[in-house]
Amino acid sequence: MKAYRVESYDQPPRIAEVDTPAPGTGEVLIDIAACGLNFADLLMMKGQYQEKPPLPFTLGMEVAGTVRALGPETDGPAPGTRVALSGGAGGLAEAGVFAAARCVPLPDEMPFTDAAAFQVAYGTSHVGLAHRARLQPGETLLVLGAAGGVGLTAVEIGKLMGATVIACARGADKLAVCKSAGADHLIDSDTDDIRAAVKALGGADVVYDPVGGDQFNAALRAANPEARILVVGFASGEVPQVPANILLVKNLDVMGYYWGGYASFRPGVLADSLTTLLGWYRDGRIKPHVSHILPLERAHEAYDLLRSRKSTGKVVVTTDAGA
Incomplete structure (x- = not known):
């Protein structure tokens, strides 16, 4: 079968022919139809992510497809079942x-x-906003990187939870996507003074930050007393250093947040969240925004869209099974 593999951190990934794996105990073999790309993949292919699979490995953490076979002593899901997972x-x-x-x-x-x-x-957005940051109806939510894969869902979910949403993204086209997802106010991170713009709107009660760097620093200073700042990632490439005196004076909470970590220490949080989200999907209250769908043979091009910030929402790669 074909797989997009990282064979060395010094070389770009490539399409390789590999043997189809056999499922072991507690495992299933899935015919993969589609895979969602994530910014974390860009770090993983360089060995810079907090999780490092042994080399060589196949990229792609978000999978949808059909179960082909079960491993020994594995009860289900049954072959033929359509499933998704974060693997x-x-x-x-x-x-x-x-x-x-x-x-x-x-x-x-x-x-x-x-x-x-x-x-x-x-x-990521639902657990972060509902469980970690405890966003309340009527509060003001500032979303940085709001047109990205997680940012856009934070806009959508924040609005569903009853918040006033300020979306910060680059350029008119990306801000238009944020507006369509429910944002009440828009800030262009390329041209606007983020700190001044947020303060002019009354400040932020919750900050959702997958960006870091200068945008974190601006948001910190535009946060209201007792605000909660959710540290989701560092797409800017710069991990901010938090001045503790600002936390003290404004009674702020800065919260580290890694969605994947809950799988090991509180998996029930993820299960409850997914139940809620699938219910919202069935009711038509949320709908994934996929800006690009490319075949597996163009996986490198798909990652270039993430790397160059040319995508909005999600980029998805499909196989022949998903075509």
Whole structure:
């Protein structure tokens, strides 16, 4: 089968022919139809992510497809079941072996491309805003990197939770996408003074930050007393240093947040969140925004869209099974 593999951190990934794996105990073999790309993949291919699969490995942490076979002593899901999962790696291939416990059966009405764009982005924003930051109706939510994969879902979910949403993104086209997702106010990070613009809107009660760097510093200073600042990632490449005196004077909370970590120490949080999110999807209250769908043979081009910030929402790669 074909797989998009990292063979060395010094060389770019490439399409390789590899043997189709066999599922072990507690595992399933999935015919992969679609894989959602994430910024974390760009770090993983350089060995810079907090999780480092042993080399060589197949990229792709967000998978949708059909169960082909079960491993020994594995009860389900049954072959033929349409499923999605967040598997850490292995998704950019024509097939893959994953833990059966991670598989989530898909609603009949959910296409594979939606399913591959769903779990990480919506899960990150929903658990972050509802469980970690405790966003309340009537509060003001500032979303940095608001047109990106997780940022856009934070805009959408924040609005569903009753917040006033300020979306910060680069350029008119990306801000238009944020507006369509429900943003009440728009800030152009290329041209606007983020700190001044947010303060002019009354400040922020919750900040959702997958960007870091200068934007974190601006948001920190535009936060209201007792605001909660959710540290989601560092797409800018700069990890900010937090001045503790500002936290003291304004009674601020800065919260570290890694969605994937809950799988090991509180998996029930993820399960409850996914139940809520799939219910919202069935009711038509949320819909993944997928700006680009490319075939597996163009995976390198798909990652270039993330790297160059040319995508909005999610980029999804499909195989022949998902075409």
